Amino acid sequence: MTARQPIAVLGGGSFGTALANLLAESGQTVWLWMRDPGQAEAIRTQRENPRYLKGIKVLPGVEPVTDLAATISACELIFVVLPSGALRQALQPVSGLLAGKMLVSTTKGIEAQSFKLMSQIIEEIAPAARIGVLSGPNLAREIAEHALTATVIASEDEALCRAVQAVLHGRTFRVYASADRFGAELGGALKNVYAIMAGMAASLGMGENTKSMLITRALAEMTRFAVRLGANPMTFLGLAGVGDLIVTCTSPKSRNYQVGYALGQGLSLEEAVARLGEVAEGVNTLRVLKAKAEELGVYMPLVAGLHAILFEGRTLAQVIEALMTGEPKTDVDFISTSGF
Ligand SMILES: NC(=O)C1=CN([C@@H]2O[C@H](COP(=O)(O)OP(=O)(O)OC[C@H]3O[C@@H](n4cnc5c(N)ncnc54)[C@H](O)[C@@H]3O)[C@@H](O)[C@H]2O)C=CC1
Ligand SMILES: O=C(CO)COP(=O)(O)O
Structure with missing residues (x-):
């Protein structure tokens, strides 16, 4: 990952917004992708996500964007913060762009027909991607309000764990590593x-x-x-x-x-x-x-x-x-x- 490369957060809900702010606090440029241009424009002008995280200032380093393909092409580290029911349908159309990317799922759900966890769906859609899971006691609002918090980055890919720790670990947010992606997820x-x-x-x-x-x-x-x-x-x-x-x-x-x-x-x-x-x-x-x-x-x-x-x-x-x-x-x- 190059120093000036933006980091992508896919999903403009409460956790996506909280995570984007955390990344921006540590000096990263963040592209917060959401599907709704009206919501992106509202965040861009009001610097707040009133529907999902009312009262929290969205930091200047967070850029709301709506072009998914351009976002994925520009970023090497991508946090997937979509609801479980939306993840496959959102990522499938851009599967060709995901090879070699570091994709970190924060989505806590199970697919109905396949019983797949979200990182397993990502693996199926993007077999050549590098995959991790971020999970832990992480209420979005508390993170946004800087409550002292800890999480786990779980992946067999040690370099991915280190990359996530480097951009997220900070004064109010501790990031522990684990090699057990399946168990954590x-x-x-x-x-x-x-x-x-x-x-x-x-x-x-x-x-x-x-x-x-x-x-x-x-x-x-x-x-x-x-x-x-x-x-x-x-x-x-x-x-x-x-x-x-x-x-x-x-x-x-x-x-x-x-x-x-x-x-x-x-x-x-x-x-x-x-x-x-x-x-x-x-x-x-x-x-x-x-x-x-x-x-x-x-x-x-x-x-x-x-x-x-x-x-x-x-x-x-x-x-x-x-x-x-x-x-x-x-x-x-x-x-x-x-x-x-
Ligand atoms: N909110 C929290 O405290 C935490 C949430 N999570 C997990 O993160 C995932 C996302 O949760 P939240 O951000 O809390 O959800 P949310 O309900 O706050 O927001 C969901 C977002 O996804 C968007 N969305 C829905 N369908 C979409 C689609 N087809 N394409 C693109 N965007 C779509 C919505 O417009 C909205 O911006 C969930 O699996 C949740 O379990 C994980 C840790 C903490
Ligand atoms: O996963 C979460 C906290 O770690 C958020 O839980 P809820 O989705 O029930 O708000």
Whole structure:
């Protein structure tokens, strides 16, 4: 990467805008690509993204742009910050320009038909690209407001990890490296589902014991599933695993948590998603995760329970009753209980 080359951020939502600002703060020129020329013009003139990150000044180093092919051609390091439902359709038309580029996905979702994670889709579209994943407890607004934050850049490509650390690591943002791209990315996608449950629990006034049980059993469940897919469970003890699970399950700033909170208040799923007006990846992830867990025979009672409430017409009371009266299981899957 040459010193004067701009860095691309694809996606003008809350996280794209927050990430673009962070890069600009470290002295980089950033091309923030978005599809909507009206939104780009508004950001260019108002220096704010009022729809997605109201009240945050967009720094002078951030240039809103709308020509995707030109952006990719000009940049070697590209952060992909699109919703999971849009990533394939956005990148496919420019696949011919991606060879040799460093593409870092921050998107926390799973493709429905293929069960592919976003970096796996990028790999399919651009087999000659260099690929990484940025994931961790990274609420966009907190990053934009300079809350002390840490994240993980995960890639088998060490030079890519170093390049991302060089441009993002700063006074309020620590960037840790990991070679486990699959584990880091899976953690980021799975935790959204449990954040919906945590939001429901909060709106129903459940106790702190309950919240702690939920988060801990969620970690057990997501790790069990990840191990079945061949992931390294140790990654789930890091920022991209339990770190992200904690922030999304405890913060009212999380959109997935907000969807759960609205459900707990009695709104329908459609009403909850409409009221949010931003992406809540956990809703789609829940659908594909439930199907995959069944296909693989992985025991995921929390996922099954939330699915039953959201898509099978079961009441919360019925699901809680079933969860609490189910046969007791072992605490940590990977510790032998043969002595009992
Ligand atoms: N907001 C956050 O705190 C964080 C978000 N993420 C992940 O980043 C991804 C993006 O999230 P946000 O920026 O928060 O979403 P957002 O809901 O704030 O914004 C989504 C953006 O994508 C654009 N978009 C939608 N469809 C598009 C398409 N077909 N082509 C081009 N642009 C399109 C929208 O116009 C909007 O600018 C998600 O997967 C999310 O899980 C990851 C870490 C933190
Ligand atoms: O991934 C996130 C924090 O790390 C953002 O979570 P939400 O998408 O639920 O807002």
